[in-house]
Amino acid sequence: MKSSHPKTPKRKASPKAEAILGGAMQEFMAHGYAAASMDQIAGAAGVSKPTLYNYFQDKESLFVALIEKLVEERFQDFFSPQQLQQPIPPGKGKIFLRQLATRIIENSVNDPQFLDFMRIIFGESGRFPELARTFVGTVKATAFESITQLFANCRELKVKDPEVAARIFVGTIVHYILTQKLLHGEDVLEMDHERLIEGLIDCLTEN
Structure with a gap:
C-alpha cells in the first residue's frame, strides 16, 4: 500500500x-x-x-477521510487547543483533568459506531499498517500535543516531563476502552472508570 x-x-x-x-x-x-x-x-x-x-x-483515501472525520467529531471537543490552552483557575488542575478523562471515556464507550470503527482499525492494522499509522498520527496531532501543552502550562500539576505525562494520561484511557469494550473484557478486568480516573490523576500529580 x-x-x-x-x-x-x-x-x-x-x-x-x-x-x-x-x-x-x-x-x-x-x-x-x-x-x-x-x-x-x-x-x-x-x-x-x-x-x-x-x-x-481510491479506497485508502476514502478510509483516511473517515479517520479524519472520526477524530474531528470525537476528539476535537476534548483536545482542541482553544480549550486546553485556556488558563486553568488556581486549584482546579486536578478537577479539570478528572472531568476531561471522564468525558472522553463516557463518550467513547457509549458510542457503538466509534467502537466498531476502532475495531476495524485494530483488525486491519496488520495487513494495512499505513491506515493504522494515519490514525495514530491524527490522534497524535489532535490529542497528545494538546495534552502535552496542558501539562506544560499548568504549574499546579507539577509533572517533570509533560510529554510522558500526556502519554500516560491518553494511554491509560485508551487501555481502558480497549480492554473493557473492544476486547469485551469487562468481566475479566473489571474496573469502575471513576476509580481508574481517580488513581490516574493521583499518579500523575502526586508530589
Whole structure:
C-alpha cells in the first residue's frame, strides 16, 4: 500500500461528500476494510462510480477521510487547543483533568459506531499498517500535543516531563476502552472508570 495519499478533499463538507462518507462507513462496518469495494460504497452512498472517484481517488483515501472525520467529531471537543490552552483557575488542575478523562471515556464507550470503527482499525492494522499509522498520527496531532501543552502550562500539576505525562494520561484511557469494550473484557478486568480516573490523576500529580 502506498504511504502517500491525498488529504481529505476540500469538498468533504458538501452533501454529496457526506453521503459518500456515510455509505463508506456503512460498508466498512459491514464488511471490514479489505472486503469493502468501491462498487459497494458507491451503491450504499447512492452515487455513481465516476462521482465517487471524483471525490476520492481510491479506497485508502476514502478510509483516511473517515479517520479524519472520526477524530474531528470525537476528539476535537476534548483536545482542541482553544480549550486546553485556556488558563486553568488556581486549584482546579486536578478537577479539570478528572472531568476531561471522564468525558472522553463516557463518550467513547457509549458510542457503538466509534467502537466498531476502532475495531476495524485494530483488525486491519496488520495487513494495512499505513491506515493504522494515519490514525495514530491524527490522534497524535489532535490529542497528545494538546495534552502535552496542558501539562506544560499548568504549574499546579507539577509533572517533570509533560510529554510522558500526556502519554500516560491518553494511554491509560485508551487501555481502558480497549480492554473493557473492544476486547469485551469487562468481566475479566473489571474496573469502575471513576476509580481508574481517580488513581490516574493521583499518579500523575502526586508530589
